[in-house]
Amino acid sequence: MELRVNIKDHAYDIILMRGALDEVGKYLDLNRKVLIVTDAGVPEEYAKKVLSQAKDGFVVTVNQGEESKSLDTYKKILEYMVEKSFTRSDCVVAVGGGVCGDLAGFVASGYMRGIDFYNIPTTLLSQLDSSIGGKVAVNLGGVKNIVGAFYQPKRVIIDPNTLKTLDKRQTMAGLCEGIKMAATMNKELFELIEDSKDLEKDLDTIILESLKLKKAVVEEDPTEKGIRKVLNFGHTIGHAIESHESLGGLLHGECVGLGMLPLASSNACKRIKAVLEKYSLPTKIDVKASDLIDYIRRDKKAKGDTVTLVYVNALGTYEFINKDISEIEKIISEGIL
Ligand SMILES: NC(=O)c1ccc[n+]([C@@H]2O[C@H](COP(=O)([O-])OP(=O)(O)OC[C@H]3O[C@@H](n4cnc5c(N)ncnc54)[C@H](O)[C@@H]3O)[C@@H](O)[C@H]2O)c1
Incomplete structure (x- = not known):
């Protein structure tokens, strides 16, 4: 299955196919220097598959987890590329989850003012969400994704077979981004997730339908000037929690x-909560709302004391609401504490 993301001057294809990683050289131009960025938690065999099909490949394995989305790691990778004499016609390939994709994409965007970037996402979150849309970034000063760019991949290869090695908790966490898109834009997809009797069997459909939703949004608003903000449903408070x-x-x-x-009507909230519980995801936290507010204030989406939030009144629809930071404290207390 191929999906074309039509972004002006930067259109690219997403290949969604079980087994695609085994013949990745068929889909990507690896006949050059190839920098493969992976992390220590991603099974080595995935990067090796890309390496074995590259003409002149190099693998950089960063530590697993958010800590690798840092300027420090970014610099180390760039230094390595300089040392290995990468040129403008070479490429960077991410093999891993959202951490590898965000980091490697930012590296590709910066090296010689931008070289080809391929993304091979291997977590559910990255397959149905983060690998498309062109947002690449690292964290700084405790603020997530505060330094980054919009940089579109040249191609994205999604092989759901890689999810077989992903642990259950990571799979369920990734599903949340699918629930997010379904809750705001596609009631049928929400119901599919809500009623699924065999998630593994339904995963290919959930990935495909989520990608279609994200594709439509990023095509219309590639640099988040307007409707793309719908993808932030759950993220303003979510980032503060994180x-x-x-x-x-x-x-x-x-x-x-x-x-x-906290940002759904009582009926929508009830159903979202039930879905989270069905997939063993947390629905309560133990923290003071006032502590989270400080993070929201620092979040880049806050303009002055007003924050634009995505609100779901009826499932499959959304609206943008502006709230004063002081009001958000109350909303959080009522919703998840
Ligand atoms: N760019 C975007 O549009 C966008 C959107 C959403 C999230 N994100 C970012 O994505 C990141 C989260 O991504 P994530 O959830 O994929 O986390 P992640 O990249 O940290 O991966 C989760 C864990 O799974 C391991 N792993 C990866 N693939 C595996 C596999 N196939 N088998 C076994 N283990 C595997 C990794 O080593 C890691 O420990 C965050 O930094 C978030 O900010 C970016």
């Missing part, structure tokens, strides 16, 4: 799931 030190054990997707609950 940044809060004492909640450091929660995964990005889990935080997004929690962040959705």
Whole structure:
């Protein structure tokens, strides 16, 4: 299955196919220097498959987790590319989850003012969401994704077979981004996730339908000037939860799931909560709302004291609401504490 993302001057294809990684050289131009960026938690065999099909390949394995989305790691990778004499006609390939994709994409965007970037996402979150749309970034000063760029991949290869090695908690956390898109834009997809009797069997459909939703949004608004903000449903509060030190054990997707609950009508919230519970995702946290507010204030989406939030009144629809930071504290207390 191929999906074309039509972004002006930067159209690219997404190949969604079980087994695609085994013949990745068929889909990507690896007949040059290829820098493969992976992390220590991604099974080595995936990067090796790309390496074995590259003419002149190099693998950089960063530590797993958010800590690798840093300027420090970014610099080390760029230094390595300089040392290996990468040129403008060479390429960078991410093999891993959203951390590898965001980091490697930012590296590709910066090296010689931009070289080809291929993304091979291997987590559910990255397959149905983060690998398309061109947002690449690292974190700084405890603020997520604060330094980055819009940089479109040249091609994205999604091989759901790679999800067989992903642990259940990561899979469920990734599903949250699918729930997010379904809750805001596609009631049928929400119901598919809500009623699924065999998630593994339904995953290909969930990935494809989520990608279609994201594709439509990023085509219309590639640089988040307007409707793309719908993808932030759950993220404003979710990022605050993720940044809060004492909640450091929660995964990005889990935080997004929690962040959705205070921003849905009581009926929509009830159903989102039931879906989160069905997939063993957290629906309550133990923290003071006032502590989260500080993070929201620092979040790049806050303009002055007003924050634009995505709100779901009826499932499959959304609206943007502007709220004063002081009001958000109350919303959080009522929703997830
Ligand atoms: N760019 C975007 O549009 C966008 C959108 C959403 C999220 N994100 C970012 O994505 C990141 C989260 O991504 P993630 O959830 O994929 O986390 P991740 O990249 O940290 O991967 C999760 C864990 O799974 C391991 N892993 C990856 N693939 C595996 C596989 N196939 N088998 C076994 N283990 C595997 C990794 O080593 C890691 O430990 C966050 O930094 C978030 O900010 C970006």
